[in-house]
Structure formats: C-alpha cells, structure tokens
Amino acid sequence: MGGNQGTEWEKLAEIVPDRATLDDTFHDWEKNAEASIIMLQSREINAVPVMVTVADLQLWCKEQGRQVDGEARAVYVSHLLRFQGSGPPQ
Numbered sequence: 001m002g003g004n005q006g007t008e009w010e011k012l013a014e015i016v017p018d019r020a021t022l023d024d025t026f027h028d029w030e031k032n033a034e035a036s037i038i039m040l041q042s043r044e045i046n047a048v049p050v051m052v053t054v055a056d057l058q059l060w061c062k063e064q065g066r067q068v069d070g071e072a073r074a075v076y077v078s079h080l081l082r083f084q085g086s087g088p089p090q
Contacts, residue, residue: 011054
C-alpha cells in the first residue's frame with residue numbers, strides 16, 4: 001500500500017469484489033503482512049514489502065481487463081517487482 005497505508009487499505013476494501021478475503025481492518029492486515037514477511041525470510045525467501053496505490057492498481061486492472069480481485073492483486077505486485085527501478089509499470 002502506498003501513501004497513507006491505512007487510507008489506501010480502506011480504499012481497496014471499498015472497491016474489491018472479494019472483500020470477505022481481506023483482513024477485517026488495516027491493523028489486522030499490517031500484522032499479518034509483517035508476520036508473513038518474517039516467516040518467508042526465515043525460510044530464506046527474499047520477501048519485501050511492495051508499495052501499492054489503489055488508483056494505480058485500478059488503472060492496471062482496467063488496462064488488463066481484470067477485476068481488482070485477489071488474483072489480479074497478486075499478479076500486479078509481481079509485475080511491480082519485475083519492473084522495480086526501471087520506471088513505471090506498463
């Protein structure tokens with residue numbers, strides 16, 4: 001999540017078709033994300049936080065003809081990681 005992460009999470013929670021799959025609150029999401037990163041790193045997997053803005057995610061999903069669901073969010077984050085440091089994702 002980018003910018004004010006809590007605000008971005010709230011925006012995301014408002015627009016996703018799979019709201020029931022998200023944590024109940026930003027605080028819950030943040031705790032679970034941190035725990036997941038620690039767990040993956042303990043297994044020597046290079047896990048890093050990725051900043052996502054909802055507006056950029058929505059635009060990317062629209063360009064790809066996708067809903068902003070869990071699968072699309074995961075693909076988008078993978079896309080961001082591939083292009084990190086090489087300019088904005090296309």
